[in-house]
Amino acid sequence: MIEIKDLHKSYKMGSNSLHVLKGINFKVEEGELVAIMGSSGSGKSTLLNILGMLDGADSGEYILDGVPIKNLSETKAAQYRNKFLGFIFQSFNLINYKSAAENVALPLYYQKVPRKERQEKALKYLERVGLKPWAEHLPSEMSGGQKQRVAIARAMAAEPKVLLADEPTGALDSKTSYEVMDLIQKINDDGNTILVVTHEEDIAHMCKRIVHLKDGVIVEDKKIEQVRAEQYV
Amino acid sequence: MWLFDKDMWFEIFHTLGKNMFRTFLTMLGVIIAMLILVLLLGGANGLTNGFNKIFAGTASNSLFVWGQSTSEPYKGFERGRRIRYKLEDADILKRQIPEIEVLAPRIELADHRGAITVYRNGQTSGSSVYGDYPEIDQITKKKLVEGRFLNQNDIEDSKKVCVIGEETYKLLFEKGEEAIGESIRINGVYFTVVGIYKPNNNINIDGENAVFIPFSTFQKAFNSGDRMGWMAIAVEKNTPVPLIEKQIKDILKNKYDIHPDDDRAIGSFDMSRIFNSVTGFTLVLQGFSFFIGIFTLLAGVIAISNILLITVKERTKEIGVRRALGATPKVVKRQIILEAIIITAFAGLVGFAISVGLLSIMDSMWGSGDDFPFVKPMISIPQFIFSFVLMVGLSVLIGLLPANRAVKIRPIEALREE
Numbered sequence A: 001m002i003e004i005k006d007l008h009k010s011y012k013m014g015s016n017s018l019h020v021l022k023g024i025n026f027k028v029e030e031g032e033l034v035a036i037m038g039s040s041g042s043g044k045s046t047l048l049n050i051l052g053m054l055d056g057a058d059s060g061e062y063i064l065d066g067v068p069i070k071n072l073s074e075t076k077a078a079q080y081r082n083k084f085l086g087f088i089f090q091s092f093n094l095i096n097y098k099s100a101a102e103n104v105a106l107p108l109y110y111q112k113v114p115r116k117e118r119q120e121k122a123l124k125y126l127e128r129v130g131l132k133p134w135a136e137h138l139p140s141e142m143s144g145g146q147k148q149r150v151a152i153a154r155a156m157a158a159e160p161k162v163l164l165a166d167e168p169t170g171a172l173d174s175k176t177s178y179e180v181m182d183l184i185q186k187i188n189d190d191g192n193t194i195l196v197v198t199h200e201e202d203i204a205h206m207c208k209r210i211v212h213l214k215d216g217v218i219v220e221d222k223k224i225e226q227v228r229a230e231q232y233v
Numbered sequence B: 001m002w003l004f005d006k007d008m009w010f011e012i013f014h015t016l017g018k019n020m021f022r023t024f025l026t027m028l029g030v031i032i033a034m035l036i037l038v039l040l041l042g043g044a045n046g047l048t049n050g051f052n053k054i055f056a057g058t059a060s061n062s063l064f065v066w067g068q069s070t071s072e073p074y075k076g077f078e079r080g081r082r083i084r085y086k087l088e089d090a091d092i093l094k095r096q097i098p099e100i101e102v103l104a105p106r107i108e109l110a111d112h113r114g115a116i117t118v119y120r121n122g123q124t125s126g127s128s129v130y131g132d133y134p135e136i137d138q139i140t141k142k143k144l145v146e147g148r149f150l151n152q153n154d155i156e157d158s159k160k161v162c163v164i165g166e167e168t169y170k171l172l173f174e175k176g177e178e179a180i181g182e183s184i185r186i187n188g189v190y191f192t193v194v195g196i197y198k199p200n201n202n203i204n205i206d207g208e209n210a211v212f213i214p215f216s217t218f219q220k221a222f223n224s225g226d227r228m229g230w231m232a233i234a235v236e237k238n239t240p241v242p243l244i245e246k247q248i249k250d251i252l253k254n255k256y257d258i259h260p261d262d263d264r265a266i267g268s269f270d271m272s273r274i275f276n277s278v279t280g281f282t283l284v285l286q287g288f289s290f291f292i293g294i295f296t297l298l299a300g301v302i303a304i305s306n307i308l309l310i311t312v313k314e315r316t317k318e319i320g321v322r323r324a325l326g327a328t329p330k331v332v333k334r335q336i337i338l339e340a341i342i343i344t345a346f347a348g349l350v351g352f353a354i355s356v357g358l359l360s361i362m363d364s365m366w367g368s369g370d371d372f373p374f375v376k377p378m379i380s381i382p383q384f385i386f387s388f389v390l391m392v393g394l395s396v397l398i399g400l401l402p403a404n405r406a407v408k409i410r411p412i413e414a415l416r417e418e
Helices: A044-051 A074-084 A100-110 A115-128 A144-157 A174-189 B006-018 B020-055 B087-096 B152-156 B166-172 B215-222 B241-255 B271-314 B316-324 B329-366 B381-408
Strands: A002-013 A016-028 A033-037 A059-064 A085-088 A162-166 A193-197 A209-214 A217-223 B062-067 B100-109 B116-120 B123-132 B143-147 B161-165 B183-186 B189-198 B210-214 B230-235 B266-270
Touching (some): A002 A044, A016 A044, A044 A162, A044 A193, A074 A100, A074 B329, A085 A144, A100 A144, A115 A144, A162 A174, B006 B020, B006 B329, B020 B329, B020 B381, B062 B241, B087 B230, B100 B215, B152 B215, B161 B183, B166 B189, B189 B215, B230 B241, B271 B316
Parallel strands (some): A085 A162, B161 B189
Antiparallel strands (some): B062 B266, B100 B123, B116 B183, B143 B189
């Protein structure tokens, strides 16, 4: 599903440049649930940004579902993001003046899905995350866990190839974190490919594979025995 | 065609509607700007209409010529000689100056105070009495309240008829009394009233209290021979009146042996001069209000741009999220520009509606008053369309600024955790 070969990325900081990614190679197969771990400054966010087409690499290859991602115009990147990727952010990033259902329907709007179908799909995915009764509520009326579940529903609404979660539990207490991870695991059980960036060990162990980043290189890449979040809920 | 994309409009209105307070604040500037523009233009139009009303019924390209006394001795004549015109002068002038459209000779029956006592059933009125041709009506329109004005028949048959002013009617008749067909007596001669006119309040060259009788009747009744008091002259529309005024004076000076430099012998009044200065004044006023209004509007639209810039900054995260979810730069740009246009257009219409309401109120308060030149203060449709198109055009231009700013927001920066 995802194939990365010798990826390099550096940022210019004034006169000197900061080499953040120093040749990353890895592959993600369809249906995997991968945790990308690393301390701050390890390059994990940069990697996620490149995977999410929010940022471009300096050199190296990135192939997503057989499509090479290179030198994308802003417009093309937006279209690919919409088609291939679903984002889950640490701070949820729901649009605060839109109801839960409207937030979920937003990626579909950019896919030019007719309104009625959008609404149906939004409700379907809200039901999937257990928030159908909250469809008409604004984000401000919901708890953090609920907001993240709405964000997950939104990420899934466009039926992307890959879900990218950037510290999805970073803003949540541990009980709610497990609830969210339980949901992510269940979505993964249905065959969805998910990448989770985290620095929390327990969250990482709820995935099926952990990729460890340190100083811009992968230092460890191992399959693990998945810890089900269900038991903590 | 994206313009008819119902979803896009829904999204825009949804965004604006959900941010009512912000939208309202943004609109305020344009509402006030439009208000000022329309009020200024409407006010200027009201004044213009008011002045036009004053001039209504008076041929603007006209002049009046009468005789005075010479101030220079010439060809053996002493100074202080009274100039008296003859009726034939009218024909001479008309023949020699083709630019004269209408020339109405007039003669006035007057003692040294300029008024004659008119009698009826023991009631009297000190009136000006004029012998006139019907053509005078083309130069200073008489607003008739009853009956008719003098006509060609009256002249040909030297009928003993008269048209009297409302003031004269009030002095000679009881309130509500029928005057048409009644007789009044002037210098021992009886005249039948055929019409009553209402004096023009604004430009009045006949006096408040006047009696008009046919010129030919005047000649016979008061034995005036071929004398002529003065002439009301309408000049062709595109001919400058001062030019004709000079030609007339030259002809008359020559005929009556007046010194060429004697400016006092012939009295004249150029109506177009007043008219032109008032027209110039209203034009300047309109131009000035338009100028101020446009700049106010510009300020209003810039205010919108400013607020949109701020909101773009405030909405950085939202725009970043939209971009991450697949909004292309074009879509984001379009949304911001359309938001600007819709806010401006709607605010413009609201401002327009308010100001039209205010103008209507002003109109009903002062619009019909005779003493203040302020009639139908309203902006014309072309003025409205022009300001509206200008406003929307400006809003597109000015929406581009925040829109470009919004497009420059890279989702990665927008989504960066603080």
